[in-house]
Amino acid sequence: MTAPVLARANPLAKLAGALVLTVVLLLSVDWVSACVALAFELAVVPLAGLTYRGLALRGWPILAAATLSGYSTAVLADPSGPVVIRLGAVAVSAGAIAAAWRSRCARSRSPCRGFSC
Template sequence: MSFLTPEIRSSAVARINPVAKLIAALLLSIALLLSIDAVSAGVALGLEALLLPWAGLGARQFWLRTAPLWIAAPLAAVTTILYGNDSGNTLWAWGFVTITEGSLALGLAIALRVLAIGIPGIVLFATTDPTDLADGLAQVLRLPSRFVLGGLAGLRLVGLFIDDWRALGMARRARGVGDGGGPLAALRRLVSQAFALLVLSVRRGSKLATAMEARGFGSDAPRSWARPSRFTGREAVLIVIGALVAGVAVAVAVATGSWHFVLS
């Protein structure tokens, strides 16, 4: 059973080998982590925006999945602006908090970088089925099958844990311990319910591990795979696109003189 909706499953990106998606995202991330400047991150973010229509995600799905980034990026920018390294003219100061031209530029660069690195990763992961990813990791990258299959089994339990969380909440409300009491009581109930879910998860994980061992998933013998995972021209095109986005971003930053190598 696929975890992807039919719309996403039929998109061009969803049909690409997940290993190629990992390589493309890694190339872009490495390039953007080599420097902290607004130009390279802004160029990369603009090019990524041009490619989003081919990802297969609708507008609602895109905003819901990337919502944490749109919260984290401004927070990172504000923190950097207020408490980052000061340089240039001082624009505002109060106690140990100062805002300078340099801290403003650094905050903008950090915010753009969070978005430019995070959005491709989230979009590519959202268009990847866990089973396809496991097939690619085991057959293309030759990772140990025990590691791959264990990770796949754990990932497929995420949806079940969400259902367990809802069931625990409804059971607690049915017993009269799920409502009222103020913020402190709500926090106490949250911790208690999280601990109950942890105990349930450990028990289910132990049973799953025993069942997988009984079916030979822990054997060191070479495995066969139901679905072959191959690299074709589509995968090469995605990797080239990722390398081009990274290269153009770096080239523009160097040409404008804003490139600052982090290790220099």
Template sequence: MTATLDVGATEINPVAKLLAALTLAVGLVLSVDWVSASTALILELILLAVLRVRLRALLHRGAILLVAAATTALTITLYGEPSGTVHWHFLLITVSDGSLTLALATFLRVLAIALPAVFLFLDTDPTELADGLGQVLRLPARFVLGALAGVRMIGLLGQDWRYLGYARRARGVADHARLRRAAGQAFALLVFAVRRGSLLATAMEARGFGAHSTRTWARPSPFGVREIALIATAFAIVAAAITMSVATGQWNFIGSR
């Protein structure tokens, strides 16, 4: 079975979500202007509403993106290339019309590019995505299964970090020098991860993973009309955003800067 949207909507293959997100990302990086970014963002929100994606879950997963976009916009506002009227200047900080416009365009563009990625991982199971990558995109099974195994192990990092902290506290080495303790604990976590990855690779090879060029899959990964419609919608959003930007004279190809 493929991943669902968790709200009663029809099931969509994770590969279609991935291709749609890549289409939007590639189309939106061609220009740095607020018109194309805002157009794409509005159309994406409409698409998510049509797909009945829960807004609360989307905001919960994407809250960090709002912070990242705002931080990026603030940095560009203060240190972007000045142009037009200068509103404030102090040492290396210059706030001008050009930096404000570029900051707004960057803020909207980060949200427009990141929103589909949040939608992609909102309810997609890694195993279902791996099934799609192997059956729909025909990627090598060795690469797909290795990546899936690695993703499955990411959840153990948090548990390892807690256990390392408990062990250091039991030995009495976690009471002082927090920065040094964090650096040492991070190195120990890296060593654990490398060891676990080596053991996992050995175990998978012992079980015959990657021994043959062709492989069968336990679950089918259908790719039909719904998936094609989603990808076509992504192309339509990019086309509408670029058309609106060119029509308003705001198109600013990134290679010309």
């Protein structure tokens, strides 16, 4: 049996492809582009010789870190406005969520269409 197409590819070519995709996504900072790239990447997972279960087992730390990052941004912002979530001593207010959104807008090069920043 032959190996999947991307599994046989030159490792330097795979790194170059990942670099190009990363640079394009960083320059666009658009949720549609990110969703299209994610759909494309999920479509080519079998070509790399991985299963979706294997990808989930290898990628769960990244998902956990991203979730923790968003949570900490909302928690560390100054509390203002009504409390949205209260977990013991931790309270996340509407103002903290807005501050996290504004910091995301400030980092992006594109305007936040439809949202006030």
